[in-house]
Amino acid sequence: MDAVILEEKPAAGITIVNGKEFMQNAKGGLDPIGRVKAEAKLEDQTVRTCIAFASALSAQVSRFKGHTAADLTALDTILAEKYDAKIGGKKGNRTYQTYDGLMKVQVQVADLIDFGPELQIAKALINECLTEWSADSREEIQAIVMRAFNTDKEGQVSRSDVFMLLRLEITDARWQRAMEAIRDAIRVTGSKEYVRFYQRENLTDEWRAITIDMARA
Numbered sequence: 001m002d003a004v005i006l007e008e009k010p011a012a013g014i015t016i017v018n019g020k021e022f023m024q025n026a027k028g029g030l031d032p033i034g035r036v037k038a039e040a041k042l043e044d045q046t047v048r049t050c051i052a053f054a055s056a057l058s059a060q061v062s063r064f065k066g067h068t069a070a071d072l073t074a075l076d077t078i079l080a081e082k083y084d085a086k087i088g089g090k091k092g093n094r095t096y097q098t099y100d101g102l103m104k105v106q107v108q109v110a111d112l113i114d115f116g117p118e119l120q121i122a123k124a125l126i127n128e129c130l131t132e133w134s135a136d137s138r139e140e141i142q143a144i145v146m147r148a149f150n151t152d153k154e155g156q157v158s159r160s161d162v163f164m165l166l167r168l169e170i171t172d173a174r175w176q177r178a179m180e181a182i183r184d185a186i187r188v189t190g191s192k193e194y195v196r197f198y199q200r201e202n203l204t205d206e207w208r209a210i211t212i213d214m215a216r217a
Contacts, residue, residue: 013044013045013048014033015030017030020032021033023036023041023044061212065195068105068195069195072096072105072107072195075096076094092107092109092191092193093106093107093108093109094106094107095107101203102199102200102201102202102203103197103198103199103200104197104198104199104207105195105196105197105198106195106196106197106198107193107194107195108193108194108196109191109192109193109194110191110192110193110194111188111190111191112188112189112190112191112192113159113186113187113188113189114187114189115157115162115182115185115186115187116184116185116186116187117185118181118182118184118185119157119162119181119182119185121178121181122178122179122181122182122185123149123178125174125175125177125178125181126145126165126175126178128174129170129172129174129175129178130142130145141168141170144161144164144165144168145165147161148161148162148164148165149162162182165178165179165182166179166182166183196209197209197210197212198210
């Protein structure tokens with residue numbers, strides 16, 4: 001029996017067996033290229049082209065992120081040595097700007113928040129309030145409460161809506177105890193650093209963000 005010679009061309013999605021071209025299907029088998037519909041071939045080639053560009057761009061963004069962090073850290077180190085002080089505010093937020101005032105880089109540090117078991121106590125107290133108030137309670141308050149404690153697919157509550165509850169001015173003693181329970185439930189589990197870039201044509205213009213996020217480009 002003659003030996004089977006395989007030659008793969010991953011970039012083109014083609015596998016050559018004994019000189020004949022095949023395309024691997026979604027089940028792992030090989031289909032003769034002549035039996036694959038033209039539109040399926042076109043879709044395959046288009047997706048492979050897009051993925052190739054996306055992979056290259058992702059790697060470039062990753063390298064850019066690393067270079068940016070290294071450059072800003074180097075600047076922070078130089079300034080810290082000169083003034084014998086840590087750069088940035090209490091949370092580590094800081095802003096860097098060009099001499100002409102037309103470009104700036106902002107570094108913002110956001111806390112990663114989670115909630116402890118006290119949140120369930122707060123929920124019970126709030127439910128007591130809503131049940132007693134019934135028709136007298138405003139619909140918008142009920143809506144915020146529903147959104148705050150309805151967990152998403154990851155089982156997480158809505159942090160923004162929970163914090164919105166803290167801003168409501170309600171004097172009921174149980175409500176106040178519930179708000180205290182929410183504050184006690186807040187756990188800072190870490191932090192995440194965001195770097196944003198801005199520029200403007202003139203000093204009187206508003207800052208325009210340099211978009212790197214593909215969804216917002």
